[in-house]
Amino acid sequence: MTLRAAPPPSIRRLRLSPTLTGYIARQFTVWYLSFLFGLLGVILLATTVDLLDRLASKDASLAVVVEMVLLKLPFLSQEVMPFTILFAGLACFWRLTRSQEFVVTRAAGISIWQALVPVLGVSLLVGAITVAVLNPVASVLLSRFETLEAKYVHNQASTLSVSSQGLWLRQADEGGQSVIHASRITHETMTLHNVIIFRFAEADRFIGRIDAERAVLRPGYWRLSNAWKSSPGARELFVETLDIPTQLSREKILDSFAPPETISFWKLPEFIELLENAGFSATRHKLQFHRLLATPLLLAALVLLAASFSLRSQRRGRVGLVILGGVLTGFLLYFVSNIVFALGLSGAIPVILAAWTPASVTLMLGVAVLLHLEDG
Numbered sequence: 001m002t003l004r005a006a007p008p009p010s011i012r013r014l015r016l017s018p019t020l021t022g023y024i025a026r027q028f029t030v031w032y033l034s035f036l037f038g039l040l041g042v043i044l045l046a047t048t049v050d051l052l053d054r055l056a057s058k059d060a061s062l063a064v065v066v067e068m069v070l071l072k073l074p075f076l077s078q079e080v081m082p083f084t085i086l087f088a089g090l091a092c093f094w095r096l097t098r099s100q101e102f103v104v105t106r107a108a109g110i111s112i113w114q115a116l117v118p119v120l121g122v123s124l125l126v127g128a129i130t131v132a133v134l135n136p137v138a139s140v141l142l143s144r145f146e147t148l149e150a151k152y153v154h155n156q157a158s159t160l161s162v163s164s165q166g167l168w169l170r171q172a173d174e175g176g177q178s179v180i181h182a183s184r185i186t187h188e189t190m191t192l193h194n195v196i197i198f199r200f201a202e203a204d205r206f207i208g209r210i211d212a213e214r215a216v217l218r219p220g221y222w223r224l225s226n227a228w229k230s231s232p233g234a235r236e237l238f239v240e241t242l243d244i245p246t247q248l249s250r251e252k253i254l255d256s257f258a259p260p261e262t263i264s265f266w267k268l269p270e271f272i273e274l275l276e277n278a279g280f281s282a283t284r285h286k287l288q289f290h291r292l293l294a295t296p297l298l299l300a301a302l303v304l305l306a307a308s309f310s311l312r313s314q315r316r317g318r319v320g321l322v323i324l325g326g327v328l329t330g331f332l333l334y335f336v337s338n339i340v341f342a343l344g345l346s347g348a349i350p351v352i353l354a355a356w357t358p359a360s361v362t363l364m365l366g367v368a369v370l371l372h373l374e375d376g
Contacts, residue, residue, distance in 0.1 A: 020105070025118035027096065032088035032126070036077070039084060043076050044069060060152045071145035074138035075261060081130055085123055085299045086330040089306025090323050092119070097311055112370055116307055123303045127296030135292060136264035143262040162271075166194075167278050169253070171246050176201040178244070180222075182215070185279040190217035190250055195224065197244065207231060210242070217253075221245050260288035268292075283351060287344050290355030298359035304366025305329065308373065333362055 051065050096102040105115055161168045169180040178199050182192035197210040208231035212224040224242040263271050268289040275282040309326030337358035344354025 020110070021118045024096075024115065025122050028088060028092045028119045028122050031092045031095075032084060032122070035087045035091070036084045039080050040073065040077055043080065044073060047072060047076070054153055058152050064148065064152065068145055068148050071141045071148070074134060075142040075145075078130060078134055078138050081126070081295075082298060082302055082334070083330065085126065086302045086306055087327070089119065089123075089303045090310045090326050093307050093310035094323060102311060112307070112311065112373065116303065116370075119303050119307075120300050123299040124296045127299040130299075131265055131292045131295050136266060139262050139264045143258070146259070146262055162274050162278050162280070164274060164277075169248070171248050173199065173245070176205075176207070180215070184277070187279050187281055190253070191215070192217075192222075197224075210244075212242070215244075217246070217248070217250065218243075219249075220247075260285040263288075265289070265292045283345060283347065286351045287341060287355055290352055291341070294356050294359040297356075298362065301359055301363035301366055302330065304370060305333075305362055308366050308369035311373065333358060 047069050048065065051068055055065055093102070096105075102115065106112075166181055166183040167185060169182075171178050171180065176199065178197050180192070181196045181198075183194040185192055192215040193213075195210075195212040195215045197212070197215075198206065199208045199210070201207045208229065210224065210227055210229050212227035214226075215222045215224045222244040224244060225240070227239045227242045228236055229239060229242070230236045258271075260268070263285065268285055272282040272285045272289065275285065306326060309329070310323055340349070340354050340357050343349045344351050
């Protein structure tokens with residue numbers, strides 16, 4: 001019979017018990033909820049003050065302001081989720097280190113990676129819930145907020161709608177309005193194809209229709225080619241070239257798109273396909289879709305980043321400076337992420353690279369530092 005020597009304590013690793021797993025997960029969850037509600041309280045106050053200032057000269061009651069704040073709050077909670085996870089991780093790990101609980105855990109043979117499993121699990125769960133549940137709710141409420149903001153703040157309404165049948169535009173005319181339908185658009189030249197224009201007078205009274213092969217947006221007017229004009233009680237008239245006045249511009253049309261933040265994660269792929277079929281660029285919406293996909297990975301990476309700054313022995317001193325360094329690093333990553341996203345929107349780098357780079361870089365940074373702390 002062969003006897004094997006037990007491995008030395010320095011290389012022996014124990015399995016993380018369910019009790020310890022639950023304890024660490026609860027500690028992190030408590031800190032996460034504390035920071036989440038704290039940040040949402042500050043955001044609620046700041047947003048209320050901002051809207052009160054913007055709507056002070058508008059015909060909007062206090063009830064409208066409160067409604068707009070509550071409509072926007074879920075979207076803002078989604079935006080601050082990375083900071084909430086980072087702050088919660090820093091506070092949780094610092095507390096475990098300060099109370100020597102993490103030191104005892106390490107002495108029992110539990111590695112950093114095993115101790116981080118519960119926190120990583122919670123962060124991934126939060127990321128999944130944020131994308132699958134919070135985002136659809138926030139997008140619907142933000143869309144309602146955008147409608148109220150356009151009405152009370154900007155005094156305008158959306159002029160563009162995209163569907164599987166093509167796109168619809170609405171513009172004001174002298175004494176009425178026109179509704180323009182086109183099967184698709186050439187985005188570079190702002191040319192509409194297979195155009196139908198329905199013209200209405202006051203009280204939405206139909207006064208005529210124009211069918212054209214195409215319409216090109218010029219400064220102050222649409223130039224229609226091969227157009228047929230018709231109106232009730234009159235013969236149809238063919239015109240080779242016809243100019244229709246308009247107050248629309250390229251910028252106004254593009255700004256009328258539903259912002260990607262107002263579209264649910266589950267509906268983004270379908271909307272992207274509609275945009276591309278209509279001839280518009282879907283870069284913004286693709287970037288938003290991949291950003292949401294990368295959210296769970298980003299939150300898990302921020303947990304590793306927080307651990308690399310706060311899981312240090314108190315004997316080394318300057319703990320406050322180290323944690324402050326973690327907070328500043330998080331903000332730095334946020335600003336760098338915005339720069340990368342801007343590059344993705346401009347087309348300077350691929351959309352997928354722009355969306356996944358912040359999460360990937362943060363993950364590699366956190367893993368590298370923790371490997372150094374764990375294995376020297």
